[in-house]
Amino acid sequence: MSSIAIFGSYVLSRRDDTQDVLRDHWVLIEGKKVAAITKDRPSAAEVHDRPGRFILPGLMNLHNHCFSEAVARSHTEDGNGRRNNQSIVYTVLLPLTKRGADLLSAEERLAVARLGILQLLKGGATTVMEPFRNTIPEMFDAAEEMGIRFYGAPYLFSTSDAKAGSDGVVRYAGDDGAVDLATWNVLYQRWNGCGEGRIGLAMSPHATDTCGPDLLRACAARARELGVPITTHLAQSRAEVETIGKRYDGRTPAEYLDWLGLLAPDLLAAHCIASSDSDLKLMAVRGAAVLNCPRVFARSGVTAAFGRFAEHGVRTVVGTDGYNMDLLGELNAASMISKLALQRAEVASAPDLIEAVTATAAALVKRPDLGTIAPGATADLTVIDMTHPHLQPLFDPRRALIALGNRANIDQVIVNGRLLIDAGRYVHGDEAAITTAGAAAIGKIWDLPEAQAAFNG
Ligand SMILES: [Zn+2]
CATH class of the missing domain: 3.20.20.140 (Metal-dependent hydrolases)
Known part of the structure; x- marks a missing residue:
């Protein structure tokens, strides 16, 4: 069985069903589960001992x-594409997404989907x-x-x-x-x-x-x-x-x-x-x-x-x-x-x-094994690197995370005990290739006459 130990300067745990931030603890993952939270360094096949990490439940x-986000991005900001101040959901996004899905090949749709999942993971999510x-x-x-x-x-x-x-x-x-x-x-x-x-x-x-x-x-x-x-x-x-x-x-x-x-x-x-x-x-x-x-x-x-x-x-x-x-x-x-x-x-x-x-x-979603770090919980974790200059010095990690943090601070994303993002990068594929392929497929939708009319007309 695989085992991973991660050191957290801060670990978001729970006590009496409320959040409890532990200082300087290890989280040990065995297989797909959290096996233990320990003060001492556990033995594990893979050890991540980096300073200033904040380990959160996924x-x-x-x-x-x-998909529709990719169609809209950098087109719909600043009110672009709106008519009579109406929402663009029904006038632009749903029709264009429908046309786009029909127009693209299965491989191109998969390219857009991969780009989306890559963004979601790099945005810190384990579950979407x-x-x-x-x-x-x-x-x-x-x-x-x-x-x-x-x-x-x-x-x-x-x-x-x-x-x-x-x-x-x-x-x-x-x-x-x-x-x-x-x-x-x-x-x-x-x-x-x-x-x-x-x-x-x-x-x-x-x-x-x-x-x-x-x-x-x-x-x-x-x-x-x-x-x-x-x-x-x-x-x-x-x-x-x-x-x-x-x-x-x-x-x-x-x-x-x-x-x-x-x-x-x-x-x-x-x-x-x-x-x-x-x-x-x-x-x-x-x-x-x-x-x-x-x-x-x-x-x-x-x-x-x-x-x-x-x-x-x-x-x-x-x-x-x-x-x-x-x-x-x-x-x-x-x-x-x-x-x-x-x-x-x-x-x-x-x-x-x-x-x-x-x-x-x-x-x-009726999954009490998610959303918490505890022995026996499913090993979905989001690890934040709190050592960035804009997060230091640091008194309260939760306040710092919400008031000052962003996606650039995502260090690791782990799902089902498997490391997907490490040091901020997706480790099972080529990020640049995924991004280029997804963008090229979306470009075909942007070239549609109705997209030109909606966004540039
Ligand atoms: Zn929605």
Whole structure:
């Protein structure tokens, strides 16, 4: 059995179910498990004894979009691509991602997927939940091959081609998601449990305004039959709130999901920025969770404050959505934006945010063996190099990590006891080759006339 010993100047452990930072301890990994946390140097086949390391449970990024992020990057900032100040999700990103997925070969889609997984790993994540078009199943291949823990969430739509009209309203017709549900089932059969258990699926109806009642009920029934999490986009714009209100007797998007039985502890709902206070209270009562992704909204001038959801008692975690997959950068933004929005410095504290992407996230996917460093826990670890000049001198490692850290400080990423990132580099492939191939494939999408019109018109 393989064994790895890592020295941590700081090790994030738990005592009485709260965080406890140990000074100068070793973490011993045997096989896929944490075997011990010791004061003395243990014997191990592989020893990493570097100064100033902060060993954390593997960070969990439960909402990200590798493919559409790559399509959008450096095109959509500063309001580019927007019309009438509308969100670009339905007008630009979904149509372009669909066209792009059809246009690229399987090898090119795999190249984009690899680039995305590389970013996620280098951003510090050991576990990700990635909602994506079901025409990009290569996301699973890349995740299996590259070693990350992956909840693939292939979308279901009530229409196969969700587009907003000039009024911003999404309309749909067709098979009401029957083909998407069949595709999801095929992918589940093919992938669930692969990669020595690292690969799983989440049920992924796209959003409240692109999925009708029958499809949402069918999704929930199937997910609960299999015991997989349900993830969706909820109240991500004012337009969505208006659309759902008009369609369903004045219900809010949260009330719509509650009416259909989806607002429950197995629901991970992205964004909720247009949720009312009473919606958030309802979510807290039902045990549903918010996936807070502050930077994609900040980019558009919209506030998505972790602290607002947390203060309503809603279980809240942090994901990168379509913003460069730097989970430490996202936590920093979650902290700053919460303090600005609530005008209080103590909200969204460093321990709160670290808890969100470790123990809370692990609880949401019902994996108590993740999100903690303890004997018997699964050996998913994120190790931060706290010796960088911008992190020194250092009094409190958690505050330093959230207030001052970013992806450049990621030293090691370990999943299932296997070292994937070491000294900040991916150790099982050529980063430059992965990056070049992914960028070339995305370039084909950027060359499409509709992309030119959307971004340069
Ligand atoms: Zn999303």
